[in-house]
Amino acid sequence: MTSPWLGPAPLLLASTSATRRLLLESAALPVETESPGVDEREIEAAAGSLSPVELAGALARAKAEAVAARHPGRVVIGADQVLALDGTVFHKPTDLGAARDHLARLAGRTHALHSAVALVRDGSTDLFVETAQLTMRPLAKEGIAAYLACAGEARVRASVGGYQLEGPGIHLFETVEGDHSTVLGLPLLPLLARLRAAGLLRF
Numbered sequence: 001m002t003s004p005w006l007g008p009a010p011l012l013l014a015s016t017s018a019t020r021r022l023l024l025e026s027a028a029l030p031v032e033t034e035s036p037g038v039d040e041r042e043i044e045a046a047a048g049s050l051s052p053v054e055l056a057g058a059l060a061r062a063k064a065e066a067v068a069a070r071h072p073g074r075v076v077i078g079a080d081q082v083l084a085l086d087g088t089v090f091h092k093p094t095d096l097g098a099a100r101d102h103l104a105r106l107a108g109r110t111h112a113l114h115s116a117v118a119l120v121r122d123g124s125t126d127l128f129v130e131t132a133q134l135t136m137r138p139l140a141k142e143g144i145a146a147y148l149a150c151a152g153e154a155r156v157r158a159s160v161g162g163y164q165l166e167g168p169g170i171h172l173f174e175t176v177e178g179d180h181s182t183v184l185g186l187p188l189l190p191l192l193a194r195l196r197a198a199g200l201l202r203f
């Protein structure tokens with residue numbers, strides 16, 4: 001397969017997320033990954049009263065710029081996803097109990113997933129945020145328990161909402177508005193548009 005990538009070196013993804021890496025590889029882009037090594041909770045605490053969208057942007061920028069500083073000349077992508085329900089920010093559930101509590105609060109309501117991407121090239125950062133709106137079915141505690149037993153702790157802890165839309169999480173929803181890749185945490189369409197505009201894609 002001839003990749004559309006025209007960059008001199010592979011894209012450098014400042015992320016530990018296998019989902020994000022897979023999204024780029026599915027677009028036939030060569031990817032290297034490096035953990036950003038930033039303390040997200042510390043940045044969040046220092047961020048004070050940022051909105052959920054601004055927080056996602058600040059975290060994506062911090063991750064991308066931390067890795068870009070270690071790799072001058074590379075095209076670096078950082079990303080962050082924030083789940084917001086009525087302005088309240090949710091973080092990845094630490095265990096099944098936390099996931100059960102999250103889902104009980106999200107059930108029957110519409111929450112936002114703000115997926116921010118920071119693209120660093122030649123010392124400058126291009127930051128953008130895409131938002132998906134997901135309406136979860138009303139779920140009784142038995143339904144939540146059955147979902148958690150089906151999804152399993154690994155899947156539940158791997159994503160900010162306790163669900164993977166491309167997995168059993170799809171059963172939880174009435175409607176999803178927004179691009180699939182935005183839900184998964186790396187909005188591909190606006191990212192590819194920027195890479196294309198920079199002359200980094202063959203088509």
Ligand SMILES: Nc1nc2c(ncn2[C@@H]2O[C@H](COP(=O)(O)OP(=O)(O)OP(=O)(O)O)[C@@H](O)[C@H]2O)c(=O)[nH]1
Nearest residue numbers: 015016017019080081158159160164165183184185
């Ligand atoms: N497979 C899958 N992953 C999802 C879904 N929704 C959110 N995620 C993942 O949930 C994670 C959101 O947490 P973040 O803090 O943004 O990222 P992270 O996983 O900690 O990884 P870093 O980029 O290293 O910070 C990302 O890895 C997203 O890819 C989904 O529906 N499916």
